[in-house]
Amino acid sequence: MPAIYVLAARTDRPGMIKRAQQPQLFTPELKGWSLWLSRHNASSWLVMALILPFFLYYWFSYSQQIAREQQEIFQQHADALELNLKQRLQHFEFLLGSGMAFVSSSEQVTQAEWQRFVSGLDLDKHYSGIQAFGLVNYRSGKDIAALEQQIRADGVTDFTVHPAGERPFYAVVTHIQPQNNKNSAVLGYDMLTNPLRQRTAMRAASLGTIAVTPRILLAQDGSNAVEPGLVLVQPVYKAGALLQSAEQKMKALQGFVYAAFRVNDMMTRLWHNAHTELDFSWYSSAQQAPSDLLYQRQFGQQQGQVFAMHKELEWYGQPFWLQIRSNDRFVKNYLPVANYWLLFFLLLMMLLLFAVLSRVNLRRYHAELLQQELQQQLHAQYQQLIANEQRQALALKASQLAWFEFDLSTGDAFYSDNWWKLFGFATAQQHPTEQTMLDLLLPSERDIFRHDVQRILASGPEQFSQRYQFMHRQGQILSVLMQCQLLRDADGSALRLSGALLDQTQQVSQSEQQQQLMRLCQFEIASTVASCQLLVQQDPVVASYQLAHLHWLSQQFCQMVSGAESLPTLPVRLDFTALMPKLLKALSPVAAGNQQRLEWRLSQSPYGLTGYEGVWWQLCSDLMFLAMSLAQSNSCIMVGMDFYPGIISWQAELEVDAEQTANFLATQTNTAMLDGPSTESNDRYCALLAAKHWAAVLGAELNIKHEQQKLWFYLTVRQQ
Structure with missing residues (x-):
């Protein structure tokens, strides 16, 4: 199920870190059968939908096969029953045929001959159900009296044709076996008096074939007869008569051989021999009424x-209808029963497969829900991580930290954008390594850095902080504070080394400048105090002026060291014609001590020049101190000052020792001399550095020119 995440963030203030709310997953809760019937279990239902038609087809095919087999077995038994019935009737047909042959072979069959003939047939054994087997004489009405006399003469003394009445033709039973009371009553019976018997006899005579009656009650059973019976008749014609047409056959007709039998008696034995348990009904008409x-x-x-068969048959010209039906005994004893155990097993396997697939699908669904829940948590953690990264990025950006990370297991390295910018790179370089940072360290710092890293890798601590000097791409030296953090695994092996660089070049420079100012302050005050001590005795007026300047100088250095504004906003008017002589008088004692002379040349000072008196005084004092320390003994230091439109030019010319001066000028950038003891060379450097400082304050340009034994100082100040 797709997850719907809702995120909210405050953006009411610019630069504010967006805080993502906890994502929520809208998933309907499904339980029980609703989960089994849900679309999450669709594949299981699809498999069942694909398998079920095959299962139903197999079930239907198997059921149809069993039904066909049952129908075939039923049909076989029904056909066997029909065949047995037909064969039984054929036995009677054969019986009639033998009787007709016997009659045809004799001119006149006597009662005794017929009895002997029938006795040899053993009717009870071979023809179950037969009640009578006899001969019927067909005579016209005028011959009936002669027939009675003939039969009586043959031993049947009470022979009489019945029923009584005159009729054009008679079909009288004259011979009948077996002899019993019931059959004796049939002797003399005229078959033509019964419509069914008459119709059957005439059909047999006209067609020249055996004919059978429909359902009748046998004459042997009398008027109370209830058991149905059948009578088969076969016509007997005159020997040699032409029998092509029905008229010829009727004209040549002498009588019939007939057999009468009870159907129940015949069928009981027939059923016993058929070895079947089918239900059976036999009708002699299509109406299938109880009377039939x-x-x-x-x-x-x-x-x-129930299996049933309704069949219409025609035996000997008489239609019959058979109804054969199955019953529970027949089904149990003869029909195959469908074995549904295999189908039940297949159904059970289908249900088991469905259960397994459903279990897999539902477990997958729960796994998806769990995955979505984990995705929610990961998304929330990811949002939190993004927020933390944003905070960290803002913090790093605000702190101007350039951070890096070394993967100690792979040797890979990562440097932030600020790191590259710190060293003058416009963009990050590809494939950086640890060597990238080592190459930027000053050669003297590399071994120190390696030693520090090896020390924390071996024994700790996990954090350390150290200042190193790096070389910027443009050549300047950077003083950088490095703070590192070491990450170890559970076994104590070092994994990552992360660190941040803070550029402290400006702070170090400011610190060095403050130290220089403090050193210069000490030098300036010490030299001024020494000058005051010499002037107190020689020129108290100049000494008082020098003391006032000393007070001003102390205030200036205190303010400069503390970082406060040291000069007034606007310069004041200066009278250089009065200022310079005072300065030379203040320095004369020092020059005299060095056996040097000071000569002053001053051009006319235009009115309205402005400047800072204390700065000019101290600047010129430092230059004169430097000149007196470099000038040779018994030499003259020429000092001059010229004024041009917008320009003030101050010069000093002196004789110096060439080698000594060259060495001084070569070491004038050695800042270590500030921290050294108070020596002549160190004092010279301090005086030069102080002069440069005051020249910078005044906005003046200071130049030094050296040729052989000559040295010139040029100080140029431009007036606004």
Whole structure:
């Protein structure tokens, strides 16, 4: 299910870090059957939908196969029953055929001959259900009396044709076996008096074939007969008669051979021999009314599926209808039963497969929910990480820290943008390494840095801070404070070294300047105090002026060291014609002590020149002190001052020792001399540095020119 994240951030103040709220996942909670029926389990239902048609097809095919097999077995038993019934009737047909052959072979069959013939057939054994097997004489009405006399003469003394009445033709039973009371009552019976028997006999005679009656009640059973029976008749014609047409056949007709039998007796034995348990009904008409029922047998109950067959048959010109049905006994004993254990097993496997697939899908769904929950947490942590990175980036940007990180396991290195900018790189360089930073260290600092890193890797501490000097790409030296943090794993092995660089070049420069100012302050005050001590006895007026200047000088240095404004906003008017002589008088005692002379040349000073008197005094004092320390003994120091439009030019010319002066000028940038003891060379350097300082305060340009034994100081100040 897709996750919907809602993030909110405050942006009401510029530069404020966006804080992401906890993301929320809107997922409907599904439980129980709703989860099984949800779309998260769609693949399981899809598999079931694909397999179920095959299962149903197999179920249907298997059921159809069993049904076909059952139908085939039922049909086989039904056909066997029909065949047995037909064969049984054929036995009677053969019986009639044998009787007709016997009659045809004899001119006149006597009662005794017929009895012997039938006795040899053993009717009870081979023809179950037969009640009578006899001969019927077909005579016209005028011949019936002669027939009675003939039969009586043959031993049947009470023979009489019945029913009584005159009829054009008679079909009288004259011979019948077996002999019993019931059959004796049939002798003399005219078959033509019964419509069914008449229709059957005439059909057989006209067609010249065996014919069978529909359902009738046998004459042997009398008027109370209830059991149905059948009578088969076969016509007997005159020997040698032409039998092509029905009229010829009727004209040549002498009688019939017939067999009468009860259907129940015949079917009982037939059913026993058929080895079947089918329910059976035999009708002699299409109406299948109870009055047409020949035989009915039911072996079991009609339960469950019933197989039935309705068949119309025509035997010996008479239509019959058979109804054959299955029952529970037949189904149990003969029909195969569908074995649904395999289907049940397949269904069980399908359900098991569905359960397994559903379990997998639902576990996957829960895993997706868990993954989404983890994604929420990761997203929240990611947002928090972004916020922390933004805070860190802002903090680093505000602090101007240039940070780096060394991966000690892979040797990779990372440097921030501020790090590259610190050393003058416009963009970050590709594939940086630890050597990148080592190359920027001053050669004297590299071994120190390596030693510090090896020390913390070996024994700690985990954090250290040290100042190193780096070389900027443009050549200037940077004084950088490095703060490092070491990360170790659980085993104590070093993994990463992270650090931040803080450029302290300006602070170091300011500190050095303050130290220089303090050193210069000591030098200036000491030299001024020494001058005052010499002037107190020689020129008290100049000494008082020098003391006032000493007071001003002390205030200036105190203010400069503390960083306060040392000079007034606007310069004041100066009278250089009065200022310079005072300065020379103040320095004369020092020059005299060095066996030197001071000569002063001053051009006319224009009115309205402005400047800072104390600065001019101290600047010229420092230059004169430097000149007197460099000038040779018994030499003259010429000092002059010229005024041009907008320019004040101050010069000093002196004779010096060439080698000594050259050495001094070569070491004038050695700042270490400030920290040295008070020697002549160090004092010279302090005087020069102080002069440069006051020249810078005054905005003057100071130049020094050296040629052989001559040295010139040029001080140029431009007036606004």
